[in-house]
Amino acid sequence: MNTDVAPRLGGWQQAWRLVAAAALGFPFWLSTAAALPRGCAADTCSWLVTGDPLVALGCLTALLWRRRFPLAVTMAVAVASGPSTLAIGAALLALCSISTRRRPVEIGVVALVYVAASQLTLVLYPIKTPPGSLPLQLALPTLSAGIAAAMGVAVGARRVEVWSLRERAESAEREQSAREAQARALERNRIAREMHDVLAHRISLVAMQAGVLDHRDNLTAEENRTLIRGIADGSRQALEELRDVLGVLRAGPGRPEPPQPSLDRIPELVADARTSGLDVTLTTTVSGKPSDGVGRTCYRVIQEGLTNAAKHAPGAPVHITVEGTAGDELHVRVHNFPPTTTTTQPPPSGFGLLGLAERVTLAGGKLSHHRAPDGGYVLTAHLPWPDHDHETRS
Template sequence: MGIPLWLSIGVLLRGRTDETGAWFVIGDPLVAFGCLTALLWRRRFPLAVAMTVVIASTASALASGAAFLALVSISTRRRPVEIGVVALALVTASQFAGGFYPVQSSPGLLWYQLALPALIAGIAVAMGMAIGGRRVEVRSLRDRAESAEREQTARAAQARALERNRIAREMHDVLAHRISLVAMQAGVLDHRSDLTAEESRVLVRGIADGSHQALEELRDVLGVLRADPGRPEPPQPALDRVPELIAEARTSGLDVTLTGTVAGTPSDAVGRTCYRIVQEGLTNAAKHAPGAHVHITLEGTAGANISVSVHNSPTTTATSRPPTSGFGLLGLTERISLAGGELSHHRTPDNGYVLTAQLPWPNPTHEKRVCVDTERERVRVVVIVDDDRLVRMALRLVIDAEPDLTVVAEAADGDDAITVVDEQRPDVVLMDVRMPGRDGLSATRELLTRPAPPRVLMLTTFDSDDLVLGALHAGALGFVLKDTPPARILDAVRTVTDGNSVLSPAAAARVIAAATSPQSSYARDSSREAARKQLSALTERELETARAVADGLGNPEIAERLYISVATVKAHVGNLFAKLGVDNRVQIALLVRDAEE
């Protein structure tokens, strides 16, 4: 565009040898070259470069093309104020160009001298806006494609996780039954020393067969559940490997000390949970408090609790705040809850952080019942209901050995149980939950409609929330697991027969957890009021930002929804962290959810 204009002016100035001709030949091209060079920085300094080039084009006809390109470039940003300033400068500069090249023109063509530059500026703006819109569209399409790809990857991972969970649940159902049966049969052998050789052989054979079947089923599904089937799983950590974990942390630069006394060796599950607590505490300290001193305390005795504490002092170095997800502590809370323990984590007054956990550490239970109190003179009549013949046999061997207990009948499902109870009128029914046909819950509800109904003690492999609460709602007075030691099963039978309730420790923990969970009405009301009280300290705009965060929007999407800048959104989110006392966006979303339930 600049070259034809420059050549046409050269034709009009042909034969001139004064300063104007010299500027046309030397100065004009040099200014144009400078403008083209300046355009290399148009992306870094768009407005400054555009204004410089447009103003410089006043002294150079050859630079008019560079000015046109500068206006196109600034228009791609699609900012009306910037575009208007540069376009006006271009039209104005075109009017002063005649001072350098005094070419004769008719006075009646003044409108033409204004309209033509304005038309050229309009074309440049239209081209820039079109290019900018196309770039936005392409960027949007690229983001959508990347988002779709990430979503597809996430869905595939979720599908794998769901299938693994399904397999894990199936494995739990099958293996838990077999292992509880093995535990029950072994308990009978330990409890009864007067069994005949045939009875002992049947129990030992059942233990061997059950163990073999459980191992085969484990081998079938273990490879599916592994995250990396091509690599062998490392040994599961235990409490005795905590010193190794601390040594690794010291190697990475953490200042860690370990104190406390653990009298004895806890079970593998308890030891593994303690190891994970220490591991999570050290990971958080290394991420959020580099250079801080970390003090770990382990204390506990069998028969009581084992406590784990990880306390880090304030960080000694100023670092940028790393992104937090909160998922590590969420997973740890779930792990500790399953173990029947409690987890607490909070900041200390000196701006440090402490992570503490309490885990139950029961005594090993291999006790035998060697005598019976003389007070137990009344014989309690028992009916056993279970679909597994070996379970019924093991329970009969245990119960019939007691002088105050006797088994009068057995049943293999809920319908048979109702018939047998109507015939025998027992004092207590040992009822399995899951059976073919009518299950134990339905049979219990039916039995309790009878006049003078028997007491019902649920004896099952599983202790899930729905089964425990379902059994209690059905009217059962007790809930005991099949792997409970025989002596405790006998105590449970006597307790239920006398009209008192009994729950295994695991079942009791689940009942308490269900009563205090967010799904219970009391806890839900308390949580709602606490969340609303916290959110009441926010301004209207901060509350709108919190709701947008709860909807899963990122900062750009929140800015678009609220018609504010991304920087303002970041400021609001920072205020939310400070006012609500939270560490990440997930906790903001949970507060909003609790307040609006």
């Protein structure tokens, strides 16, 4: 993990830190002045009132670049704190600042330089020290350096923790946004699929019947009435089914859905297609009753096949074969022959077979569609049919 997490400081934050550093160095400067012999400050010890404040001012100015050159600025200020006791506050601030990086070797080197530089005060000024006081002279700078380093490490750890929490929050927001986007996409796909399954079949049959009325002028009055009645009934059923689908999509989680199509309703689907003018033949050899999911998918395959036959092969015979056995597979085949009449076709949606392929894949089956050798079109689906009854008895 990158531990060098330093926030950008504003102007007022920089200012109060520099003021705090100057205020921290002032007690050290006063204690040094108090330890000097009387009258020394105006004579041999004039450095205390001239050079010491100037060096401290230079150190405070150098602190403005401690974010850009942390190690170089900290080392320079630590060395300068030896001849300038007023710069000790700047040195401690620099040490605290560099300790936020939490690099032990770096902190140790800077602290050692700071403690060693603090002993230059005894060289510059004639301060009398009792014999054996060296440990005491090292204790105060060592203690101050330790406190500054500990504060810097604590601040650095806090910054890393805040940065980590912020990253987690941002990551959680991104994941939530991604989940919401995925949920919206899935919902749009579900709505589109349901709309297509409900409307495409009915509207295709209505369009086929309207095309027959438009292109054939040799129909009897009874045939015309049958086609017109079929258009009216198909339109009404399409509106009713659309209302049911919209009601489900708008309903809350507790609202029950209307009955879904199953294998038992395939003869009814074929009968509606025949009423609308399609020449449909259904052959069913199914032993047993598949699950609702398999039956519904089989229904949708046949519905899509009849819809495409009504769109692209008006007047052509359609052969539907459904066969299967529990414990094996359920095979569905919809074969429409080449069109026998020419009518104005509705614009293709291009999503029917895509949505159907998704349904079949989710059911664990395989879907294929291709042009037949006779010029027609073949749509086939192979759906797994596990024998749950046999497993239950076992």
